[in-house]
Amino acid sequence: MLYDIIIVGLGAVGSATAYQLSATNKKVLGIDQFQPPHTFGSSHGDTRITRQAIGEGSHYVPLVLRSHEIWRELESKVNTELFRACGGLVFGSSLTNAPAHGSSSFLEVTVAAAKAFGIEHQVLDCQEMQQRYPQFHYQGTEIGYFEEGAGFLRPEKCIAAQLQLAQQQGVELQLNQKVVSIEPNSHNDGVVVKTNTNTWEAECAIIAAGAWVSELLPAAYQKFFKAYRQIMLWFEQELPYEKFVPEQCPIYIKLGETAEEFLYGFPAIDGESGGIKIGTEQFADSCTADTINRNVSADEVEQGFQRISQHLKIKNHCIKSVACLYTVTPDYGFAIDTMPGHPQIILASPCSGHGFKHSAAIGQILQQLALNQRTDFDISAFSLSRFV
């Protein structure tokens, strides 16, 4: 069967691309090895932070601003809340020495991006934060950035909404089908996509395979995409529940003096006994998407409590724990590019722990690249050539 475009992987990025391509007259096929939204990749766990002033670098700001427009457009189409702008607090003990996600001074870059793009924000001293946000423990020297337009997305609902709309508008989906190869055709003007049981041809293929991406890339590129297991923990709150509802508690990022001290969290969204979700990061032990240990051990929960409770007022009662996957590049940046020598094969690997908020706009970028081999967005920072 001949398609114009085949999307391999229908998670955050693939579903956004399917939705964007459904507005064109192209014949589009989306393939996933599971039934998205699912809990095996990088897009589960109920919530993802979104913020407009991007501490990973101001070149991400146009992506998130466009994504916020698309999330709102989607909400009105499916009549479901996808994005809650409860505000966001990014804080650390130093403005300049606060590394995270490849940025050596995440807080400073955040403030600079807000100024450069006219994003409404406040810079808070520790006293102001103590008064406004008593949910945290402070050392007394912290500095904070507050952004009213930040908040959280509902990743599973975003994926479901985009796939539902894409399908309604004619995109074909093949689920529970694992793609085993994506090769240029013999004239190098199309692609051949194979599973163990099917072969499809198209003019163009988009690889949006998340933590499985290296399996579908030529050997020379595989080493640039490493998967890391991350855990999310839901603890009981120590202060009254009302202090943690989205009206009182923003999403937050707590920065330390090393990237490993980074932690982030959300207000309570599952009622009084649902707990509050907090995430930590580790980049010491890589794994693969198929061999990841999906169980979180009692030791990990205890270590998580010891670490998180230094910063957040929680009780030593873990309500839920989930493991998830980051796909990390050497500089923690995204890879969005055509494959060298094969412009009909487009790669999109936007993770390193910060890709969901941008995924709606990345769908638009991939739509434009598939149709025109160019995009209105500046994606030069995401090129593959920086790695080789």
Ligand SMILES: Cc1cc2nc3c(=O)[nH]c(=O)nc-3n(C[C@H](O)[C@H](O)[C@H](O)COP(=O)(O)OP(=O)(O)OC[C@H]3O[C@@H](n4cnc5c(N)ncnc54)[C@H](O)[C@@H]3O)c2cc1C
């Ligand atoms: C714990 C955690 C917390 C995070 N927090 C945030 C946050 O707060 N804010 C933020 O912006 N970002 C955050 N991120 C990052 C963000 O979630 C990811 O960037 C984003 O989900 C990546 O989307 P994706 O489409 O690349 O991958 P996925 O959503 O995992 O999709 C990949 C899809 O490809 C399919 N697939 C793979 N290989 C094949 C194959 N061979 N054949 C068929 N199908 C295939 C998979 O089944 C899957 O459905 C977080 C990530 C994690 C893990």
